[in-house]
Amino acid sequence: MRITGSCxxxxxxxxxxxxxxxxxxxxxxxxxxxxxxxxxxxxxxSPSKFHILSxxxxxxxxxxxxxxxxxxxxxxxxxxxxxxxxxxxGEIGIRLGTVDQRxxxxxxxxxxxxxxxxxxxxxxxxxxxxxx
Numbered sequence: 437m438r439i440t441g442s443c444x445x446x447x448x449x450x451x452x453x454x455x456x457x458x459x460x461x462x463x464x465x466x467x468x469x470x471x472x473x474x475x476x477x478x479x480x481x482s483p484s485k486f487h488i489l490s491x492x493x494x495x496x497x498x499x500x501x502x503x504x505x506x507x508x509x510x511x512x513x514x515x516x517x518x519x520x521x522x523x524x525x526g527e528i529g530i531r532l533g534t535v536d537q538r539x540x541x542x543x544x545x546x547x548x549x550x551x552x553x554x555x556x557x558x559x560x561x562x563x564x565x566x567x568x
Contacts, residue, residue, distance in 0.1 A: 439536065442536070443511035447514070448490065450489055450530075452481045452485055452487070454530070459541050459544055460477070461476070464547070464551050466498065474553045474555070475552070475553075478519075480527055481527075493512070497523065504522070516531075
C-alpha cells in the first residue's frame with residue numbers, strides 16, 4: 437500500500453510503501469514518554485520503500501526498553517514525532533498519526549504489554565464527549 441504523511445505543520449512530508457498488516461502498538465515506557473500518551477502506534481517499512489518529499493527532520497539516538505538503539509526523527513518546527521529507524525536493522529517505524537491514510541490501517545500486534553497503562557486495553561466504558 438502506498439502511503440503519504442506529514443508532520444503537524446506540514447514542513448516535513450514523506451511517502452512510503454507499506455504492508456497494511458505491519459501496524460503495531462508498543463506499550464513500552466519509552467514510547468509512552470515519546471508520544472506523551474499511553475502507547476505508540478507504528479507501521480513498518482524498509483529504507484528502500486521510504487522517501488522524504490520535503491523538509492529535513494531532526495533526530496537523536498536512544499536506547500529503548502529493549503536495550504537496542506534506534507534513531508528517533510521529528511519535526512524541528514512543530515515537534516511532531518515522525519518515525520524511528522532501527523540502528524541495527526535499518527527498519528523504519530512510521531508514527532501512524534502522521535500517515536494521511538491512517539483510518540485505513542489497524543494494529544495487528546502489540547508489544548511490551550507488561551508496561552501498558554491499566555486503562556489501555558479497554559476504553560469503551562469511558563464516557564464520550566457529545567460534541568465530538
